[in-house]
Amino acid sequence: MPQTFDWDYAAEDVSLSALYSMSKDEQWDAARDIDWNLGEGTFPRGLLNVKPNDDTEQAAAFAAELQKWVISQILHGEQGAMLAAANIVEKAPSLEIKAASAVQVVDEMRHIEVFRQFLDTRHGGRYPPEVALESLLIQIIENPDWDMIALGTHILIEGLALASFGMLKRASLDPLLRQILRRVMRDESRHISIGFSALTPVYSELSASELKFRQEFIIEALILLYSKAKHEQIYERLEMTPSQQQVVGRLSGEQTTQLRRDLSRKIVPYCRRLGLLEANQSFLAKEIARLDLADL
């Protein structure tokens, strides 16, 4: 679908107008509103809870690298969200969706700024995007239908972001990271509300086959996202032996299972709210139940 204009300039959707206003009110500045000197060097810098019997130097080093890896993936997801929001500005039919998404573009650039700076400050660099994440982001952005871009962004990518932020908040003692997450999570919650307000009226009008297409898109994306996390880049960087990889693999495995559970707890109710879970004889609900997360 090419770019669309809205020549009516009608402002009929109260919830989208309210979200646009709220978005303007809640702007913050990564340079001014984050205390970048917070907690420098006073806490263990890692994502895993390394217990005394695991407490090898390698496990601690892996925990720090894992945090760097996870936040790098979040950074890449933020760039995907910025491009997706820009695509929605171009392609969505109404000015209200365009307006809310235009402010979202600015929000996502701020998230890029803040995570890029955090990685430079705490970890001195970043990892490249994981193959599955990169492929999902491209699939979403290159979709010809704006509603599919919005579905992929607001439900999948932002659902994944909120689940990952929850994991980081539980695991990390870094006060700077916690301050950043508080700000970013507030923006993300607003973005998800934009998604519901934009998509609900559209999805109530779709045919069974159009809904099925969207249900299949969700399930394929979940299979991609649930596929085993690849930590080879970290093993290589730390030159870990197979037995060292086994110790840290067990620790990070527990966390990955928890992350998948948290992701399902977000995505399932989101899909129900959009009417996607129960449509077509509960196709999506059954497919999600069939996904044995432990086996993926």
Ligand SMILES: [Fe+2]
């Ligand atoms: Fe974001």
Ligand SMILES: [Fe+2]
């Ligand atoms: Fe977002």
